[in-house]
Amino acid sequence: QSALTQPASVSGSPGQSITISCSGTTSDIGAYNYVSWYRQHPGKAPKLMIYDVNNRPSGISDRFSGSKSGNTAALTISGLQAEDEADYYCSSYTTSRTVVFGGGTKLTVL
Amino acid sequence: QVQLQESGPGLVKPSETLSLTCTVSGTSINSYYWSWIRQPPGKGLEWIGYIYYSGSTIYNPSLKSRVTISVETSRKQFSLKVSSVTAADTAIYFCARLLRLGDAFDIWGQGTMVTVSS
Numbered sequence: 001q002s003a004l005t006q007p008a009s010v011s012g013s014p015g016q017s018i019t020i021s022c023s024g025t026t027s028d029i030g031a032y033n034y035v036s037w038y039r040q041h042p043g044k045a046p047k048l049m050i051y052d053v054n055n056r057p058s059g060i061s062d063r064f065s066g067s068k069s070g071n072t073a074a075l076t077i078s079g080l081q082a083e084d085e086a087d088y089y090c091s092s093y094t095t096s097r098t099v100v101f102g103g104g105t106k107l108t109v110l
Numbered sequence: 111q112v113q114l115q116e117s118g119p120g121l122v123k124p125s126e127t128l129s130l131t132c133t134v135s136g137t138s139i140n141s142y143y144w145s146w147i148r149q150p151p152g153k154g155l156e157w158i159g160y161i162y163y164s165g166s167t168i169y170n171p172s173l174k175s176r177v178t179i180s181v182e183t184s185r186k187q188f189s190l191k192v193s194s195v196t197a198a199d200t201a202i203y204f205c206a207r208l209l210r211l212g213d214a215f216d217i218w219g220q221g222t223m224v225t226v227s228s
Contacts, residue, residue: 001171003154036214038155045204045221046155051214089155093212097168099145099157 004028004090004102011108017078020105022090023071028100030071034093037066037075040104041086049088050075077107085109112136114205114219122199122226128192132205132219139163139186143208145215146179146190148201156201160208161188195226 005023012018022029022037029035033053038046048057050066053073063078073092077084090102118130132144145160159169161179169177173192181188192199202223206215 032212034212034214038215045218046215047218048214048216051216057216091155091157091214096171097211098170099160101147101155101157104154 001028001094001096001098001100004092004100006088006090006102006105008103009106009108011110012077012080013110014080014082016080017076018080018107019077020075020088020090020107022073022075022092022102024073024092024100025071027096028071028092028094029068029073031095032093033068035066035068035073036091037064038089038091039084039086040089046089080109082109112207112217114207114217116203116205116219116222118222118224120223120225122195122224123228124196124226125194128190128195128199128224128226130190130203130205130222130224131187132189134186134188134207137207139181139183139188143211143213144179144181144188145206145208147204147206147215149204149221150198150201158190158192158203197226200224200226 037050040046053068054066113135140163146158161167176193178191202221204221205219207217
């Protein structure tokens with residue numbers, strides 16, 4: 001199974017909105033609504049931010065939202081804050097009952 | 111508060127077997143899926159596999175021939191073994207929980223660094 005494709009880096013200024021894309025295939029993103037997004041600060045474990053494409057776990061700010069169209073998913077962060085600077089990973093369930101992650105995107109808040 | 115804690119040797123010799131354990135606290139180990147995920151230094155996440163509390167497993171095809179995940183419900187632990195390790199297996203190893211197949215990893219351990227070196 002191949003990793004999902006994410007941009008290596010994105011950046012934005014405080015208060016702005018950014019979108020991180022995650023491209024897959026008909027065997028993963030395109031097959032189910034089982035896309036999730038994780039935020040990882042340096043030296044820390046990943047933290048779940050979005051599950052099932054567009055659902056937020058309890059305690060996650062509504063500045064985070066997810067979407068999907070065909071084989072591509074996206075994470076949008078609005079009202080960028082300094083604490084949002086981190087690595088972001090998408091993941092998807094696959095038709096083989098496995099899990100595949102994206103390569104990760106480094107978000108820089110300018 | 112649900113917590114996961116990885117434990118095991120931080121250094122493993124090439125060609126030997128890497129063994130890690132994840133201890134679950136604050137929740138039952140039953141009725142959930144439990145997974146291992148790793149992250150080589152400076153690189154992205156790689157899913158290794160998961161196990162249901164009943165013992166059924168699913169592995170990453172790229173690692174399947176060398177990986178075994180097992181569960182010991184009475185101790186509220188699940189374990190990972192990776193055989194014939196090389197330097198490419200050097201990584202931070204995380205354990206994590208899923209509520210169901212297809213679900214997201216909602217709880218993660220802090221991770222443990224394993225270095226493969228002679």
